[in-house]
Amino acid sequence: MINHCVIKALFQDLDRCWQKYEGAEQTRELHKQWRGTSINLNMRSKMGTSLLHGACCGTGVLRCDLRKSGLMTTDKCRNGCSEKETLKHIILECPQFDKNRAKLSRECASLNLDVTVNNALCHPCLHLVTEEFFVALNEKKD
Numbered sequence: 812m813i814n815h816c817v818i819k820a821l822f823q824d825l826d827r828c829w830q831k832y833e834g835a836e837q838t839r840e841l842h843k844q845w846r847g848t849s850i851n852l853n854m855r856s857k858m859g860t861s862l863l864h865g866a867c868c869g870t871g872v873l874r875c876d877l878r879k880s881g882l883m884t885t886d887k888c889r890n891g892c893s894e895k896e897t898l899k900h901i902i903l904e905c906p907q908f909d910k911n912r913a914k915l916s917r918e919c920a921s922l923n924l925d926v927t928v929n930n931a932l933c934h935p936c937l938h939l940v941t942e943e944f945f946v947a948l949n950e951k952k953d
Contacts, residue, residue, distance in 0.1 A: 862945035
């Protein structure tokens with residue numbers, strides 16, 4: 812069992828990063844206010860959850876993030892859409908993810924939620940469905 816003091820220290824450090832770290836713009840956009848929360852341990856795979864969290868933090872496999880870090884020369888969608896590969900594009904627009912989006916829409920409807928990037932990435936009941944977007948994106952060869 813994790814010591815309560817360790818958890819408190821972890822959240823204090825995360826709070827400091829959320830407030831001050833210049834690379835946390837993506838996270839601040841998704842979470843307007845930082846607050847400690849229980850960690851969602853539901854995952855389909857470690858890789859999928861890691862990819863999802865990376866996307867939320869702006870350090871994932873999205874070309875817009877890879878271009879910012881100098882690892883990619885283009886930020887255009889790898890699926891040939893000629894659109895910038897962003898969270899919004901992948902979750903809400905890219906035709907390559909229509910099946911994933913349909914599944915997300917059904918889950919959102921069952922929870923009486925709008926289909927938004929924020930809900931897809933932040934609502935704990937949508938974690939498993941959203942994780943599938945990033946697994947599929949990571950498997951797509953450039």
